[in-house]
Amino acid sequence: MRHCLAATLALFAPGLTLADAAAQPRRDSLTIGLSQYPGNFHPNIENMAAKAYLLGFALRPITAYDADWQQGCLACTRLPSLENGQAVLETTPDGRPGIRVTWELRALNWGDGTPVTAEDMRFAWEAGRAFETGFGPAETYRSAYEFSSDDPRRFTIRFDKVTFDYAGLGQFQPLPARIERPRWEADRAGYRTRSAYETETANPALWNGPYRIAAVQPGAGVTLERNAHWIGPAPAFDRIAIRTVENTAALEAQLLAGQIDMVAGELGLPLEQVVALERRAGARFRFAYNPGLTYEHIDLNLDNPLLADRRVRQALLLAADRAQIVARLYGGRQEVAAGAVHPRDAGYDPDTPAWPFDPARAAALLEEAGWRPGPDGVRRNAAGDRLAFELMTTAGNRSREQVQQILAGMWKAIGVEARIRNEPPRVFFGETVSRRRFTGGALFAWVSSPENVPRSTFHSDEIPRAERNWSGQNYTGYRDAGVDALIEALPLELDAAKRRPLWARLQRRIATDLPALPLWHRSDAHVWPLWLDGVRPTGHQNYSSLWVTEWRAR
Structure with missing residues (x-):
């Protein structure tokens, strides 16, 4: 009704006659x-x-973050909280701290006129709990151990963990149960x-x-x-x-x-x-x-023996003059990244290792790791292996293809060969990256929500594999017990101030290991x-x- 009123008033706005309005094309x-x-x-x-x-x-997802980075309801009537009683702390049947959360659905219809009901959420939960289906992120479904509903417009999920983002359901969306x-x-x-x-x-x-x-x-x-x-x-x-x-x-x-x-x-x-x-x-x-939470980076396949040594990964980042690339290609409008967490994000740690451009230090690290200059300018190890790998991205993206060429030149200067091979996005993301078929580096971007715990990208249990139907987004194959422990501890801390030191430790550890090479935080x-x-x-x-x-x- 408000939109109709605004359109009517616009017809009589100063300087706009009825004849002018009639002449405007209807879009x-x-x-x-x-x-x-x-x-x-x-x-x-x-x-x-x-x-x-x-x-x-x-x-319509149940919940989403808006342009002000505040979480709210899209398909629900109000956001659950401990204060309004739609979230209740409890003990799970096996004696662990848990939480019971209830959402009430707004009136929504599928495109054939059938109402969206709790049964559609129940099916999404059932399919997500069957891990051979390949839904993600798997941890959400694993934690959601019980689903119940006493009304077509209301459903309750019991979780075996109490997390600070308990009110949001993210990618867990209703599916038309009668069809699917x-x-x-x-x-x-x-x-x-x-x-x-x-x-x-x-x-x-x-x-x-x-x-x-x-x-x-x-x-x-x-x-x-x-x-x-x-x-x-x-x-x-x-x-x-x-x-x-x-x-x-x-x-x-x-x-x-x-x-x-x-x-x-x-x-x-x-x-x-x-x-x-x-x-x-x-x-x-x-x-x-x-500017926002789009993080351009290079995932490295750590199952490749050439990239398994973190000294090699550190050398690659030290030899990449990211500030110069940002200045030359983007007019300084992108911010060089120390990691996936954006400086505007509540969990950002300003003391995260930044790895500024230092080709001499990069060369020293490669020497320390046993890589010596070869006759063709490419370093070799004692076994005679050349320090060369494929660098892939989305074909047709002029910006990324330029970045590839620049990085390949910078790495050549320290004796590393990056062979460029690109694919159309639907193949690159749908097959090569999601099934970890890239052998060297994959250049692309992650987009996250505010204070997003990077479980799907860095926890060892999220490495895609056939038995999970390739769910999970830890495409690097990164495995670190300390990082796993921090990722598991972070969501359980409800106090934002107490989360900050956990965030700091996580960022510093990942920025030292460098399973992925951070490039910059993108401005859309x-x-x-x-x-x-x-x-x-x-x-x-x-x-x-x-x-x-x-x-x-x-």
Whole structure:
């Protein structure tokens, strides 16, 4: 009702006549450009940025962090807390401290008009608890040992751990049980490819957001149409087209040609490309630069004997002049990272080892590790092995490909060979990285929520493997008992002040071992049409698409 009133008043705004208003074109569609295509469409399997952005239009998670980095309800009526009684401390049946948390669902409908109920959450819980299904993060489901419901709109989960983020459910989303349960029961291990989200993606009954996926062009794009059974503020557009253009130069060309209306900053053009575009075409679009929790880095496969010695990993980081790369490619707009935790985050430790550019120290570390210069300039060990490995990233991303070339040159200067081999994002993320098929380094970004404990990326139990159907995101294969203990202790500390020393110890330990090479914290570069209002970048993994009902066309 508020939106309708605002639109009516706008017709009589100073300087705008009824004739002018009538002349304004009605914008009933929006075309958005992305640089990646989702590896799959199932909300509870794998966490990929392209999928998270797209599904933000079509699904409602129970809870999410907003643009102010505050957790709140999207599909629930209010956030559970110990104070309001929806969270209750208790003892588990085996005598451990536990917590019982109750959520009440808002009125939501699937796209066929069927209400979203607690039974849809029950099925998601059951499938997640069966670890052969491959849901992630596995620890959430492992800890959620009991599910109960006494009302179609209310459900309770009992956890065997009391964590500071107990009120949020993150990637644990409702699934339409009447559609998905039979498929899951028929083949649990094969469910990730037999799910209706993969085989019937345009089925309206899979979607409960303001939009539903109406058509899919594999690898090329997705068409979203209004969910006729959506209960909530009406979205502005009848249709949203998501167009995937993996080559960022081609993506920019389509924007300038008017084939797409906007480029999503969450996963669109590299920052330096947008800066250059603003200089050339600043009057044609609106530009916004939003620093946030996107962390560019290189995962190293620690099962590769050449990379198993942390002195080699330390040398690689010392030989990478990250400050120079940021200055040359990004005009100083990115912040060099000491690790995955952003300086704005509550858990950040300013004393984390930073490894500034020092090629002499890098060479000394390689000498200490037994790597001597070879006749071709590449170092060799006593067994004659060359210090050479593959460096992979997403093909077509001009910025990352430039970074690869620069890093390869810097590493060559200390006697290390980086062989560049890239793949399309859907292959790189869907197969190579997620199944740990890369043999050397994988350059990509993680996007996290505020004060996100990095269990899925650094705990040894989260190393993807076949028997878990490749769930988990510890792609490096990092194993450290001390890090595991800190990751397990951190969520259990409810007092924020007492968490800080745990955060400091964790960051310092990972920054010393360097299973992944930190590069920089990214600033997302958004490009919007002049006529679009209401998009609020969040700077974290709950993307702006979740609040599409606030978007308006002028």
